[in-house]
Amino acid sequence: MPRSQRAAPSGATGTTQPGGLSTAGLRRVLVVLCVTQITSWGVLYYAFPVLAPAIAADTGWPVATITAAFSLGLVVAALLGIPAGRWLDRFGPRPVMTIGSLLAVPATLGIALAGSLPVFFAAWTLAGIAMAGVLYPPAFAALTRWWGPRRVVALTALTLLAGLSSTIFAPLTAALLEHGGWRDTYLTLAVILAVVTIPAHLFGLRGRWPEQVPHTEPGRPGESGGRAPRQIMRSRPFVLLVVANGLATFTAFAVVVNQVPLLLERGLTTTVAAWALGLGGLGQVLGRLGYGRLAAATGVRGRAVIIAGLSAAATALLAVLPGPAAVLIGAAMLAGAARGVFTLLQATAISDRWGATHYGRLNGLLTAPAMLATALAPWAGAAVAEAVGGYPLLFVLLALVGAAAAAVMAGTGVAPARR
8 A cells, every 4th residue: 555545643633534634634734735835825926926027127137038937937837737636646745745845945046046047947947846746736636635525615714824825925025125135035935935835744744645436325426427537538518617717817817927017007116016916815815705605606607607707807907997006906906806716716626526536637637727827827918018018908808818718617517526
């Protein structure tokens, strides 16, 4: 039997749950993942939009080129997300996320110390390998499998708290930048990453990893509806879900990365724009607080359309509102709320439709195109803004992409999986 599937340590306390961990173990895993998701997203993702203008000003490298390096890291994360999903299903999150944390530290140090563009690109490539192991997909797989029928509770708690990542790290990054420059800022963030995530993943994710056995009842098929993963992958709802998820993700993350330049163009200072980005994280938390009520009142397909449509509407508001600062911050928080509930929609998209049996593999395939969209969004956003003459028109185009995602979501309905 693989090491990841052996019995939990004898020191575990509480009643053992169906997922293979005691009640205390489930809580430990949830707390660990909340802390490490906040830190990993904050350092590897949300620090960049705050630091990119300073990197360009200090090095003379074009913003579009700097953003392309960041995008390359996300492309690498997307491509590795597919095999990472299979590894998660087989071995569990502890080895995958610990290795990701170990790689994230030298990657961040490499970004900080890069003296040339090739080194900068290489460091972001390593960061992409790390991101495949430490961001949302492996955390979602861990909670979905360990928490079993109670997974929505755990996923909601995780995304609620992890939504504070930008709220914490955007202002923190701005403050570090003001006192020490972008290189020192990344060096400090690398230390935070090492101290928090490596020991947390290594020691906090211990425990038996449940085997891939479909839950069945007499006369009823398993959670996947009796179908093999390949059949699900080729089905029309899955294909449309992949397309819609990719379009909606492109909109959401293009808005995140290009929001600060948009607000600067509207006349806000870098500090106020960074706070607007950070308060968007608070908006994510507020949006997720309402997800349970929305899920109870709507079907799987209906809430997917509503959430994608809300994201498109918030993006349109950012495109057309000229100010003042308080109104722009409010629009940023609305966009954050839409992004927040969309993250929960992504986390439950597979289990709501086909169950948790093959979650790692199916979610890896679902999120790979979305990660590619995430990777392309920063570079494409900056390039399109330059081509059309500014960020407001870019946000108009992004709102149209978001509306297209809502339309495609309408075709993703299937018979709900047994929960």
